[in-house]
Amino acid sequence: MTSYNTVNITRQDEIAPGFYLLSFKSPFSVHQAQPGQFVYLRCDNTYDPLLPRPFSIAMVDGGKNEVAILYQVVGRGTALLAQKKELDRFTVLGPLGRGFTLPPSGRLFRPKGGPKRVEPLESFPPSFLRIAVVAGGVGIAPLFFLLQRLKDLPDLTIEVLIGVRSIKQLLLATEIKSLSPQVKLHLATDDGSCGFHGSVTEILATLLKADKIDLVYACGPEAMLKIVAELLTKHNVPGEVSLERQMGCGVGACLSCVCKAKGERENSFRYRRVCKEGPVFPVQEIIWEE
Amino acid sequence: MVDLTIEIAGLRLKNPVITASGTFGFSQEYAPYVDLNRLGAITVKGITLLPRSGNPPPRLVETPAGILNAIGLQNPGVDYFAASILPYLSQFEVPVIVNMAGETVEEYAVLANKLSELNNIAALEVNISCPNVEKGGLQFGSDPAAAAEVTRAVKNNTSLPVIVKLSPNVTRIETVAQAVAQAGADALSLINTILGMAIDLKKRRPVLGNIFGGLSGPAIKPVALRAVWQVFEEVSLPIIGMGGIFTAQDALEFIMAGAKAVAVGTANFINPRATIDILEGIENYLRENKIKRLSDLVGAAHCKQ
Ligand SMILES: Cc1cc2nc3c(=O)[nH]c(=O)nc-3n(C[C@H](O)[C@H](O)[C@H](O)COP(=O)(O)OP(=O)(O)OC[C@H]3O[C@@H](n4cnc5c(N)ncnc54)[C@H](O)[C@@H]3O)c2cc1C
Ligand SMILES: Cc1cc2nc3c(=O)[nH]c(=O)nc-3n(C[C@H](O)[C@H](O)[C@H](O)COP(=O)(O)O)c2cc1C
Ligand code: FES
Numbered sequence: 297m298t299s300y301n302t303v304n305i306t307r308q309d310e311i312a313p314g315f316y317l318l319s320f321k322s323p324f325s326v327h328q329a330q331p332g333q334f335v336y337l338r339c340d341n342t343y344d345p346l347l348p349r350p351f352s353i354a355m356v357d358g359g360k361n362e363v364a365i366l367y368q369v370v371g372r373g374t375a376l377l378a379q380k381k382e383l384d385r386f387t388v389l390g391p392l393g394r395g396f397t398l399p400p401s402g403r404l405f406r407p408k409g410g411p412k413r414v415e416p417l418e419s420f421p422p423s424f425l426r427i428a429v430v431a432g433g434v435g436i437a438p439l440f441f442l443l444q445r446l447k448d449l450p451d452l453t454i455e456v457l458i459g460v461r462s463i464k465q466l467l468l469a470t471e472i473k474s475l476s477p478q479v480k481l482h483l484a485t486d487d488g489s490c491g492f493h494g495s496v497t498e499i500l501a502t503l504l505k506a507d508k509i510d511l512v513y514a515c516g517p518e519a520m521l522k523i524v525a526e527l528l529t530k531h532n533v534p535g536e537v538s539l540e541r542q543m544g545c546g547v548g549a550c551l552s553c554v555c556k557a558k559g560e561r562e563n564s565f566r567y568r569r570v571c572k573e574g575p576v577f578p579v580q581e582i583i584w585e586e
Numbered sequence: 587m588v589d590l591t592i593e594i595a596g597l598r599l600k601n602p603v604i605t606a607s608g609t610f611g612f613s614q615e616y617a618p619y620v621d622l623n624r625l626g627a628i629t630v631k632g633i634t635l636l637p638r639s640g641n642p643p644p645r646l647v648e649t650p651a652g653i654l655n656a657i658g659l660q661n662p663g664v665d666y667f668a669a670s671i672l673p674y675l676s677q678f679e680v681p682v683i684v685n686m687a688g689e690t691v692e693e694y695a696v697l698a699n700k701l702s703e704l705n706n707i708a709a710l711e712v713n714i715s716c717p718n719v720e721k722g723g724l725q726f727g728s729d730p731a732a733a734a735e736v737t738r739a740v741k742n743n744t745s746l747p748v749i750v751k752l753s754p755n756v757t758r759i760e761t762v763a764q765a766v767a768q769a770g771a772d773a774l775s776l777i778n779t780i781l782g783m784a785i786d787l788k789k790r791r792p793v794l795g796n797i798f799g800g801l802s803g804p805a806i807k808p809v810a811l812r813a814v815w816q817v818f819e820e821v822s823l824p825i826i827g828m829g830g831i832f833t834a835q836d837a838l839e840f841i842m843a844g845a846k847a848v849a850v851g852t853a854n855f856i857n858p859r860a861t862i863d864i865l866e867g868i869e870n871y872l873r874e875n876k877i878k879r880l881s882d883l884v885g886a887a888h889c890k891q
Contacts, residue, residue: 298618346652347856541643545858547611550646551640551645552645552646554643
């Protein structure tokens with residue numbers, strides 16, 4: 297169901313200084329795309345820059361079968377993309393990779409003293425699954441699509457934790473608030489211009505310490521993800537993170553995009569392809585570099 | 587109808603478009619985008635005797651009109667290849683060329699022997715030109731005597747056609763080509779990547795985990811074309827040309843310089859259908875120019891008018 301096509305841009309807006317939301321007619325059925333999957337698209341038909349660029353699917357519109365990506369201009373490729381207008385065309389390969397695992401439509405069960413587990417509905421008494429979605433900067437992109445899917449699942453509460461440099465770089469906050477009454481938004485800014493003055497991981501730490509979270513999804517700078525991973529290990533809470541690596545082929549063929557992950561034997565490691573086994577990985581699988 | 591068939595080292599290919607080793611994986615990854623049965627041949631990722639985990643990341647960096655890679659021959663090893671990958675490849679009507687590498691001459695010999703016992707392999711491509719491994723690789727490809735020794739070791743251990751893949755990181759590629767020809771090679775692939783590097787200004791360190799990497803893509807096309815031209819003039823073995831082939835025009839230049847077939851590498855990353863687009867472009871060119879057989883064009887640029 298993944299495909300390679302030329303698509304038309306239906307809309308592009310600069311939603312914050314340097315951040316763009318770009319929609320296009322999807323060549324694949326958006327209903328089959330998983331949150332956390334990405335598209336590999338060519339910013340322009342140039343030999344320099346040569347490679348396509350990977351972007352997470354940030355939003356889908358099932359009615360129009362449209363996909364939107366949310367990106368920050370950081371270099372030449374994204375600068376070229378930002379110049380594109382409605383009806384301009386580019387090639388898209390995707391959807392690619394393995395996305396987030398949605399919680400089973402079940403309830404949370406915690407055996408006394410043991411680790412938390414998510415178990416099928418039949419076997420255990422009902423209760424709510426308490427999810428935290430943690431985003432750093434433009435890392436909100438795949439998580440917004442995840443929220444679009446989570447909001448339709450029963451028996452969840454969702455805490456959305458967003459960390460940005462300053463309020464000017466806050467993305468999609470209004471859209472997130474209006475997704476569902478189940479969603480509660482927590483903000484952190486580096487400069488204190490809005491919400492908690494400090495790191496988003498400090499909010500997560502507080503929630504985890506109060507035993508208010510059963511499952512975490514995160515995307516953002518690797519330094520943030522590393523702290524999230526440490527917190528989850530400490531509190532024995534499961535979670536998934538979305539990673540970024542320089543890509544070549546995007547489809548698993550070239551072995552360029554690998555990250556270090558735990559191997560089958562203790563203290564061993566293996567390389568996993570971010571474009572194929574990822575970009576979303578269970579947090580305990582990753583070996584974080586210093 | 588135009589005739590696209592070509593023969594290389596006793597291998598009949600239905601068309602000249604081949605995938606370049608390491609850029610097409612084991613081809614499953616591209617099956618959703620490409621009708622694999624249309625390819626002239628598939629060359630798989632380099633295989634070694636034992637599994638290799640490859641180099642530490644970062645393994646790839648983009649450079650002007652090219653990429654530098656330092657994968658370090660990550661592969662699951664010949665036994666896994668035989669048990670789990672070859673059966674998949676065998677379902678297609680496409681000759682499979684196995685790219686192979688080793689750290690010692692002995693290892694090349696043992697590997698050639700093992701591969702020859704398997705069914706459904708059309709030819710061996712001997713990689714003596716990988717710039718990204720500590721032992722083996724370039725060390726064999728840059729010394730004519732060592733290149734000949736590896737070629738002989740492989741030839742003595744297989745009845746399959748042996749294609750030797752040469753490195754451009756030498757002073758005279760024709761000399762290496764002559765040496766492997768005398769040692770019994772049946773065909774030549776050229777070129778492998780060109781050794782290069784990039785530095786990260788923020789970290790003030792080389793970008794690649796391996797420091798050096800191999801340059802590929804449009805940036806190396808003129809160098810590759812020159813290598814094909816020179817080897818064609820001095821060695822009579824069939825040549826598979828590669829290095830920055832992105833369009834049918836590029837492919838036709840290689841054929842006119844003397845390549846009987848072409849391999850498409852980095853272009854797959856930019857356009858997963860590149861092989862098919864190039865194949866169709868070659869076919870159109872022949873039709874438009876009323877050339878009946880592709881083989882009539884091989885080396886055409888060398889004829890003095
Ligand atoms: C699976 C995946 C999903 C992604 N999703 C998104 C998304 O939804 N929105 C978004 O804005 N970005 C996303 N990225 C990152 C995005 O691909 C890069 O920002 C983009 O490729 C930069 O291209 P450029 O030509 O503008 O920058 P370049 O000129 O290539 O680089 C400019 C600067 O950006 C940095 N950079 C380049 N590539 C990356 C990267 N992959 N990760 C981190 N830094 C990088 C470089 O170090 C360099 O300093 C994703 C990356 C991956 C691997
Ligand atoms: C990511 C990558 C991996 C490669 N792996 C191999 C390999 O395993 N064995 C080999 O002989 N060549 C390998 N090559 C070299 C290519 O087969 C080809 O010779 C080279 O890239 C030039 O062609 P291109 O410019 O069309 O990519 C690799 C190239 C790339 C880009
Ligand atoms: S980008 Fe090629 S394997 Fe992931």
